[in-house]
Amino acid sequence: MKNATPFAELTGGRLLLAAFVIALSNFMVVLDTTIANVSVTHISGDLAISTSQGTWVITSYAVAEAICVPLTGWLAGRFGSVRIFVACLIGFTVFSLLCGLSNSLEMLVFCRIGQGLFGGPLMPISQALLMRIFPPEKHAQAMGLWAMTTVVGPILGPILGGWISDNLTWHWIFFINLPVGIICALAAIRVLTPAETPTTQLKIDGMGLGLLILWIAALQLMLDLGHDRDWFNNGMIVVLGLIAAIGFVVFLIWEYTDKHPVVDIRIFRHRGFSIATLTLAFGFAAFFGSIVIIPQWLQSNMGYNATWAGYLTAMMGFGSLTMSPIVAKLASKFDARLLASFGFVLMSGVTLLRAFWNNEADFMALALPQIIQGFAVPFFFIPLSNLALGSVLPQEIASAAGLMNFVRTMAGALGTSLAVTIWDDHSKIARSEMVSSLHPEGTVRALEASGMSHSTIVGTIANLVDKEALTISVNHVFLIFTLVFLVGAILIWFSPRAKGNVEGGHAH
Incomplete structure (x- = not known):
């Protein structure tokens, strides 16, 4: 009725x-x-x-x-x-x-x-x-x-x-x-x-589930602990890396041959789904890595408290809310690859803007990339979802949606781990280079003449060097993410054009 x-x-x-x-x-x-x-x-x-x-x-x-x-x-x-x-x-x-x-x-x-x-x-x-x-x-x-x-x-x-x-x-x-x-x-x-x-x-599929947990846990532990334990110079990290690699290969073989796989990897036989999902993984790794390290940099270097770091981080949300329904309509009229590529290029440009941030940047200089990013996110997220799910058979849509969300979530976690590791490692390199080129004797004498104690002067200079090193390093991370987004913009064109539309419920 x-x-x-x-x-x-x-x-x-x-x-x-x-x-x-x-x-x-x-x-x-x-x-x-x-x-x-x-x-x-x-x-x-x-x-x-x-x-x-x-x-x-x-x-x-x-x-x-x-x-x-x-x-x-x-x-x-x-x-x-x-x-x-x-x-x-x-x-x-x-x-x-x-x-x-x-x-x-x-x-x-x-x-x-x-x-x-x-x-x-x-x-x-x-x-x-x-x-x-x-x-x-x-x-x-x-x-x-x-x-x-x-x-x-x-x-x-x-x-x-x-x-x-x-x-x-x-x-x-x-x-x-x-x-x-x-x-x-x-x-x-x-x-x-x-x-x-x-x-x-x-x-x-108990065996498949066990293998899934094994290789993912080993991989994430390797990424999280590797930085503190000098990576592959540490025996534990080598073992975790081997478990992750071997576990992943065995998992793929098992899931491909099992009648009731926990993850139906046969769906990757559809080239459109594979390319769209891989592109989404690239984009989400760089996107999620960015929104994790930006608040930390704001609080450690720019003097922001958590509240204002939250306000600035969330400013991208207004563009996403505005553009999501518009992009959903555009996706039914234009080639999904074109929309996704446009979104990736825009994300790349925004990330490049961040790569020139400095410790004197005002609120609007920091907020502008966030606002633009909000408008860009739906352009790569919605068309890629439609392209991926529009490339599989109708009876495979539910499994494909679950698999795509799995890959996207894992990419976000891996992107975060790698971003934080690169940021921390490169900041030490930047600090070492800055210290080796510093000749602060004249500055120290001038500040001592003004009444500052020697220990206070040394502490102030060390603090300034640390802050500059963190900013140089975060800019380095954003440059890497800029290239990742550009790779995504190119990669999506290896996918065939979408054959049909997907119901909105799945596309979300």
């Missing part, structure tokens, strides 16, 4: 409440992908760890989330979408509490992994549940609601994380999830039960 919802119990106010609960749950999980970005400096200072170690709080969450995304379909089919949705909400809320109570880096990273494991399935399941409870003619509006929470979450994350870290303590960036998680879980049990999906005894 026209305008009838699929479930008689979910009509009127109950339907709106169900949609609100699903959207709010998705918003909470997406918010946590960026809320810690501006709080790394606070967390590092409080736990007496380096900034590079502080970023493990971000990468551990992303990696755990990436591992669980491919399992979402199996979990929903085996236990029911609503049950998994509620279980993930409860688990995410419990680990949010434990994150807030953490008093060591080890405990915090462990609890962030728990958050990621339970948060990973919530995004795709929330999308599927919205499509399930609304009638077909309302699917576009349902996906609009889901997309809005997905876009707004990362925008508000840095603002909220910065304000909480400055005015309360960093622990509260996790504690704020508690009331939301509890209310959403109770409401979901109350109103979503009629929309439960049928279950069946599905087989799980």
Whole structure:
């Protein structure tokens, strides 16, 4: 019947409440992908760890989330979408509490992994549940609601994380999830039960899952620990590298030959999907790496507190909100490769602007690239998603979407690890070069004559050198990212033109 919802119990106010609960749950999980970005400096200072170690709080969450995304379909089919949705909400809320109570880096990273494991399935399941409870003619509006929470979450994350870290303590960036998680879980049990999906005894590719966890964990540990342990001069890092490489190869062989793979890598036989996904990985690695190190540089060098670092980081969100619906319409009229290439070139130009930042830059000089980047992001994200999913068979779209999100999330985690490592390593090189060319004797004598003590003068000069070295190094990282975006702009043209359109729900 026209305008009838699929479930008689979910009509009127109950339907709106169900949609609100699903959207709010998705918003909470997406918010946590960026809320810690501006709080790394606070967390590092409080736990007496380096900034590079502080970023493990971000990468551990992303990696755990990436591992669980491919399992979402199996979990929903085996236990029911609503049950998994509620279980993930409860688990995410419990680990949010434990994150807030953490008093060591080890405990915090462990609890962030728990958050990621339970948060990973919530995004795709929330999308599927919205499509399930609304009638077909309302699917576009349902996906609009889901997309809005997905876009707004990362925008508000840095603002909220910065304000909480400055005015309360960093622990509260996790504690704020508690009331939301509890209310959403109770409401979901109350109103979503009629929309439960049928279950069946599905087989799980246990070997494939084990190999997936093994090589990803080894790779991320190698990237996170390598910097502190002198990379491949350390036996542990060599072992981790070998485990990651061998595990990855064995994983590919196993998944390709298994009848029920946890990750259906056969989808990579479609050239359009492979090229679009690889291009998206390049772009997202550089994009996410940038939005992680910018707040840290602002706080360590520019004197910004976490709140203002959050404001500046989030300024790209307004352009993304404005352009997303426009780019979605353009994607149905123009070649997706052209739109994506334009987006990458624009991102490359913006990143090149950042490569000339200095310690005297004012707010607008720092904000302008953020604003332009906001307009550029939808141009590479939406067309690439459409191109990738438009290149596979209709029955493969769900698996392809999960695989694409897995690759994108992993690329973000790897991009962050590499960006922080390059930044830290190059800053030491820059500092060494600056110190070797310094001849401060005349400056020291002049400052001593003005009444400053020798120790104060030495400390001031050392501080200035450190700040300049950090800025030179961050500019070096942005130059690398500029080249990465240019590679993406070229790489996408190796993909064949999209054959057809993809429904908006999958493209998001």
